[in-house]
Amino acid sequence: MKRVLILGGGGFVGSHVCNKLAALHWRTTLPTRHQTHARHLQHLPQVDVVQADVHDPAVLHALVAGHDAVINLVAILHGDAAAFERTHVALVKALAQACLDAGVSRLVHVSALGADDQAPEKAPSMHLRSKSQGEAVLKQAAAEGLQLTLLRPSVIFGAQDKFLNLFARLQKIFPVIPLAGAQAQFQPVWVEDVAQAIVHCLETPRTAGHTYELCGPQVFTLKTLVALAGAYSGVRGGRGRPVLALPETLGRLQARLMAWLPGPTLMSLDNMDSMRVDNVASEHGLGLKALGITPASLGAIGPTYLAPLGQQDLCLALRRHWHSD
Numbered sequence: 001m002k003r004v005l006i007l008g009g010g011g012f013v014g015s016h017v018c019n020k021l022a023a024l025h026w027r028t029t030l031p032t033r034h035q036t037h038a039r040h041l042q043h044l045p046q047v048d049v050v051q052a053d054v055h056d057p058a059v060l061h062a063l064v065a066g067h068d069a070v071i072n073l074v075a076i077l078h079g080d081a082a083a084f085e086r087t088h089v090a091l092v093k094a095l096a097q098a099c100l101d102a103g104v105s106r107l108v109h110v111s112a113l114g115a116d117d118q119a120p121e122k123a124p125s126m127h128l129r130s131k132s133q134g135e136a137v138l139k140q141a142a143a144e145g146l147q148l149t150l151l152r153p154s155v156i157f158g159a160q161d162k163f164l165n166l167f168a169r170l171q172k173i174f175p176v177i178p179l180a181g182a183q184a185q186f187q188p189v190w191v192e193d194v195a196q197a198i199v200h201c202l203e204t205p206r207t208a209g210h211t212y213e214l215c216g217p218q219v220f221t222l223k224t225l226v227a228l229a230g231a232y233s234g235v236r237g238g239r240g241r242p243v244l245a246l247p248e249t250l251g252r253l254q255a256r257l258m259a260w261l262p263g264p265t266l267m268s269l270d271n272m273d274s275m276r277v278d279n280v281a282s283e284h285g286l287g288l289k290a291l292g293i294t295p296a297s298l299g300a301i302g303p304t305y306l307a308p309l310g311q312q313d314l315c316l317a318l319r320r321h322w323h324s325d
């Protein structure tokens with residue numbers, strides 16, 4: 001039985017990956033900062049959840065040893081420059097070194113669409129600069145023998161996403177949605193397709209040395225995505241709330257105010273900086289099709305988890321009907 005170490009495996013994407021790996025009889029080691037974060041995966045056969053500090057190089061070396069491959073999904077969306085550097089660069093550097101030292105040559109690393117290992121300094125936000133630097137570090141390790149596959153997803157949707165679910169929830173509370181970056185473009189991709197791509201790369205050695213952009217079949221503006229979240233979740237009988245596109249200055253003011261609110265950050269100035277560049281597939285890049293995956297559309301999947309209870313059954317039945325052709 002093959003063994004894979006999956007960093008960040010208890011999160012949104014990682015949970016789907018772990019389920020697929022269990023079905024394929026991989027033995028998975030899943031380090032987490034808190035056992036409770038991965039409680040929902042502990043029932044899976046051949047999944048070992050261990051509480052560990054992956055930022056400690058000695059701990060990381062011990063974790064990597066004895067595995068056939070590593071998947072890295074650890075990432076943050078909010079934080080200061082030091083937090084991005086620690087999570088997206090220093091950890092990645094230590095991971096690459098641990099892999100090389102332990103002779104574990106296969107690494108599948110999930111980055112983000114918009115990252116550019118050739119010119120990290122040109123990326124528009126701390127998030128994308130640090131993701132780009134992490135990629136550049138890994139490319140160096142690849143030159144020393146690491147069998148590296150890089151995956152760059154656009155925004156990911158699925159039942160537990162923190163994106164469309166958030167916009168659906170906000171529309172259940174507020175009468176109008178003031179929106180920064182309304183015209184920014186995204187090419188949302190289904191979490192199952194992302195997980196399938198990760199597992200496919202893990203099992204397909206010829207994907208080493210390549211970078212794949214993981215995008216869905218359609219491009220949407222942020223404003224349209226918010227409107228769809230409202231419509232799919234049945235707000236105002238499916239009409240959603242009016243979306244008020246904020247000019248840049250007001251959008252930045254809103255992001256500053258949100259940073260002061262208690263609870264998890266919804267939108268930061270750095271997120272706004274990321275949206276300065278469109279989050280869509282590049283013209284000549286490899287994508288899901290090169291991995292043999294036909295990406296699912298938001299229209300087919302969104303209503304199955306955003307629709308009010310009761311309508312979800314109908315949506316699932318319709319989806320099964322479409323896919324039975």
Ligand SMILES: NC(=O)c1ccc[n+]([C@@H]2O[C@H](COP(=O)([O-])OP(=O)(O)OC[C@H]3O[C@@H](n4cnc5c(N)ncnc54)[C@H](OP(=O)(O)O)[C@@H]3O)[C@@H](O)[C@H]2O)c1
Nearest residue numbers: 008010011012013032033037073074075110112153155156
């Ligand atoms: N979701 C999206 O829309 C999207 C879009 C583009 C790219 N991506 C990329 O896809 C990958 C997976 O994303 P996701 O949505 O699954 O993320 P997620 O749900 O937030 O999971 C990330 C995991 O990383 C671990 N983690 C977070 N901060 C950490 C830290 N400071 N130190 C150590 N571990 C930490 C957490 O594990 P524990 O809490 O168990 O320790 C968490 O489960 C990431 O590389 C992300 O950048 C995601």
